[in-house]
Amino acid sequence: MLDPDARDLLAALTLDEKLSLIHGNSKFTTAAVTRLGIGELVLSDGPHGVREELEPHTWNTARRGDDFVSHLPCLSALASTFNVELAKEYGDVLGAEANGRGKHVILGPGLNIHRGPLNGRHFEYLSEDPHLTARMGVPLVQGIQAQAVAACAKHFAVNNQETERKTIDVEVDERALREIYFPGFEACVKEAGVLTVMGAYNKLRGHWCCQSDALLNQVLKQEWGFQGAVVSDWDAINETLEPALGGLDLEMGSDKCPSYDEYFFAKPLKAALEASKVPLSAIDDKVARILRVMMHTGVLGARRRGRVNTWGHREKARQIAEEAVVLLKNERGFLPLDLDKADSIAVIGDNAIQVHGRGGGSAGVKALYEKTPLDAIVARARQGASIDFAQGYARDASPEQAAKLRALAVRAAKRAQVVVFCGGLTHELDREGFDRPDMKLPFGQDELLAELFDANPRTVVVLITGAPVELGDWHTRVPALLQVCYAGMEAGSAIARVLFGDVNPSGRLPTTYPKKLEDSPAHSVGEFPGKDGVVRYKEGLFVGYRHFDSNRVEPRYAFGHGLSYTRFEYSNLELPARVNPDLSMSVKLAVKNTGSRAGAEVVQLYVRDVESSVPRPLRELKAFAKVTLEPGETKNVELPLAARSFQFYDAEAHTWKAEPGTFEISVGSSSRDLRLNGKTEI
Numbered sequence: 283m284l285d286p287d288a289r290d291l292l293a294a295l296t297l298d299e300k301l302s303l304i305h306g307n308s309k310f311t312t313a314a315v316t317r318l319g320i321g322e323l324v325l326s327d328g329p330h331g332v333r334e335e336l337e338p339h340t341w342n343t344a345r346r347g348d349d350f351v352s353h354l355p356c357l358s359a360l361a362s363t364f365n366v367e368l369a370k371e372y373g374d375v376l377g378a379e380a381n382g383r384g385k386h387v388i389l390g391p392g393l394n395i396h397r398g399p400l401n402g403r404h405f406e407y408l409s410e411d412p413h414l415t416a417r418m419g420v421p422l423v424q425g426i427q428a429q430a431v432a433a434c435a436k437h438f439a440v441n442n443q444e445t446e447r448k449t450i451d452v453e454v455d456e457r458a459l460r461e462i463y464f465p466g467f468e469a470c471v472k473e474a475g476v477l478t479v480m481g482a483y484n485k486l487r488g489h490w491c492c493q494s495d496a497l498l499n500q501v502l503k504q505e506w507g508f509q510g511a512v513v514s515d516w517d518a519i520n521e522t523l524e525p526a527l528g529g530l531d532l533e534m535g536s537d538k539c540p541s542y543d544e545y546f547f548a549k550p551l552k553a554a555l556e557a558s559k560v561p562l563s564a565i566d567d568k569v570a571r572i573l574r575v576m577m578h579t580g581v582l583g584a585r586r587r588g589r590v591n592t593w594g595h596r597e598k599a600r601q602i603a604e605e606a607v608v609l610l611k612n613e614r615g616f617l618p619l620d621l622d623k624a625d626s627i628a629v630i631g632d633n634a635i636q637v638h639g640r641g642g643g644s645a646g647v648k649a650l651y652e653k654t655p656l657d658a659i660v661a662r663a664r665q666g667a668s669i670d671f672a673q674g675y676a677r678d679a680s681p682e683q684a685a686k687l688r689a690l691a692v693r694a695a696k697r698a699q700v701v702v703f704c705g706g707l708t709h710e711l712d713r714e715g716f717d718r719p720d721m722k723l724p725f726g727q728d729e730l731l732a733e734l735f736d737a738n739p740r741t742v743v744v745l746i747t748g749a750p751v752e753l754g755d756w757h758t759r760v761p762a763l764l765q766v767c768y769a770g771m772e773a774g775s776a777i778a779r780v781l782f783g784d785v786n787p788s789g790r791l792p793t794t795y796p797k798k799l800e801d802s803p804a805h806s807v808g809e810f811p812g813k814d815g816v817v818r819y820k821e822g823l824f825v826g827y828r829h830f831d832s833n834r835v836e837p838r839y840a841f842g843h844g845l846s847y848t849r850f851e852y853s854n855l856e857l858p859a860r861v862n863p864d865l866s867m868s869v870k871l872a873v874k875n876t877g878s879r880a881g882a883e884v885v886q887l888y889v890r891d892v893e894s895s896v897p898r899p900l901r902e903l904k905a906f907a908k909v910t911l912e913p914g915e916t917k918n919v920e921l922p923l924a925a926r927s928f929q930f931y932d933a934e935a936h937t938w939k940a941e942p943g944t945f946e947i948s949v950g951s952s953s954r955d956l957r958l959n960g961k962t963e964i
């Protein structure tokens with residue numbers, strides 16, 4: 283409940299003052315109630331850094347010169363680290379900078395599941411897997427909120443596409459909802475005490491998410507015990523009664539209303555109250571939730587000071603970016619490049635010179651700086667080494683220009699000892715409001731790569747993308763392949779430090795890399811993006827590797843996959859023959875670095891219910907640990923399992939259930955590289 287002085291405040295507020303606290307009074311603030319010392323509540327995007335200042339009542343930039351910030355890697359990149367400590371530190375930086383920029387609520391993290399590879403906001407979300415999403419989301423929220431800033435778990439729920447995002451109605455079964463799409467939100471509410479949740483634009487089973495009594499009152503507030511405030515997505519509601527009664531607490535961005543006084547939670551709600559269509563208790567509950575957010579964020583008093591653009595923040599951004607780089611392929615130890623022997627390097631590709639911070643929509647960041655791969659390779663290469671750059675392709679090139687760019691790139695490749703190709707996507711395709719048309723590499727990159735390998739087989743490919751892409755025939759010829767999602771202000775230096783071996787890559791894929799779009803369950807079993815205003819998640823809970831493994835579809839690269847410059851050996855798996863009565867257990871094993879250089883391994887544990895009365899995936903990630911090991915070093919790893927590790931959601935009984943019988947425990951380096959197996963019984 284509210285602490286005393288907030289309760290007194292609630293009692294002292296007039297009705298008009300109460301209503302002024304539960305709807306916007308500018309694009310990103312609520313009105314102050316100066317009579318009672320209540321300041322404005324200031325909200326701001328975004329998940330990867332504090333958004334630039336906009337004009338108070340429009341979406342136009344305010345053209346300030348004091349709103350440059352640290353630009354952190356996108357959340358898909360953070361998830362690739364599989365490092366929960368880094369997730370906490372990510373939150374520390376984001377919260378400190380939001381505080382430093384005078385914000386009380388930062389509108390992140392995005393916790394929606396990667397249902398399919400075309401989602402334009404794929405880069406804003408963590409993973410296809412609910413366990414990884416939850417385990418990374420909780421410390422991230424804790425980090426943000428430790429800085430006296432409220433985090434915002436968004437977009438609740440099943441906002442997994444941008445096509446028709448403001449009208450699409452999602453049909454999904456209860457188990458998929460509970461076992462796949464909810465866990466990230468549920469964990470951030472129950473374990474991290476997230477202070478705000480943003481309702482999604484779309485409908486769920488015919489009800490708008492921002493006003494669904496079932497979703498907001500019954501699940502979020504009553505079942506999960508959410509004590510914070512539900513904020514609408516911007517301009518997401520179109521009426522007063524259902525949101526007021528359905529659990530929405532704060533209306534933002536209602537551009538369709540002619541003035542803030544005519545927002546749905548302003549005069550119309552007052553009229554509804556006076557007509558006894560909405561009880562005063564409903565208003566008081568909203569205000570109490572807003573006051574709770576204000577208490578935590580210094581709106582009602584002092585708060586610790588924030589920090590912006592510190593050296594420490596940049597170092598953290600670099601560390602996260604370095605751990606986000608995923609080494610997908612490395613034949614015959616092609617990488618790392620030996621600097622002493624690298625006399626001539628050709629850096630080719632438009633993404634070698636592109637920066638990505640500002641793009642993508644509301645997640646855009648006005649970065650203090652952004653190091654490109656070319657900047658960093660030039661800075662890192664040996665003195666005296668010659669470096670050529672050729673753009674290779676361009677987003678707006680005519681066929682003639684494209685041919686010329688390709689010819690120049692081929693010439694540079696022929697002359698060089700080694701080629702570093704930087705390609706992939708940009709926020710021209712990875713962006714809010716739109717889904718990608720396909721999974722292809724755009725702007726003729728596949729054709730260019732074929733010519734580059736003809737010109738020089740010693741070509742490393744670095745894919746910078748917000749989501750998986752189809753790899754062309756060149757894939758069989760590439761000796762080394764790196765994948766990194768938009769990795770923030772230090773992305774370039776992270777890529778260079780991995781290429782030259784200063785950093786041993788430890789990233790793992792947080793989402794399956796399909797060979798082709800049709801292999802993705804959202805496109806082969808389910809619907810994407812739906813038809814006649816409805817999208818049916820017919821794949822149910824068989825999302826991502828759950829589909830690929832259970833239906834024996836070969837991925838291009840598996841969930842959890844990522845190579846290292848060293849090797850790891852697994853041994854001594856220990857697990858009890860029987861699970862404890864409370865369905866907990868501890869799994870132990872040893873991991874040894876059998877290579878010649880230090881490195882970090884992401885030990886992953888998957889559980890399989892060998893016989894069950896309901897369809898269950900072949901295996902599901904239920905624990906992971908990142909272990910750093912010196913050459914020759916062995917560490918004992920302990921992976922705790924809790925009840926949910928064995929349970930499925932029984933939709934009839936509305937409860938989680940683990941059936942008696944045998945469970946298989948597999949531990950390994952990816953969902954398809956399982957090294958040790960054991961069985962246990964319930």
Ligand code: GLC
Nearest residue numbers: 327389436437515516644714
């Ligand atoms: C946008 C996005 C949401 C963002 C909000 C404010 O439409 O869906 O993620 O935080 O509006 O910009």
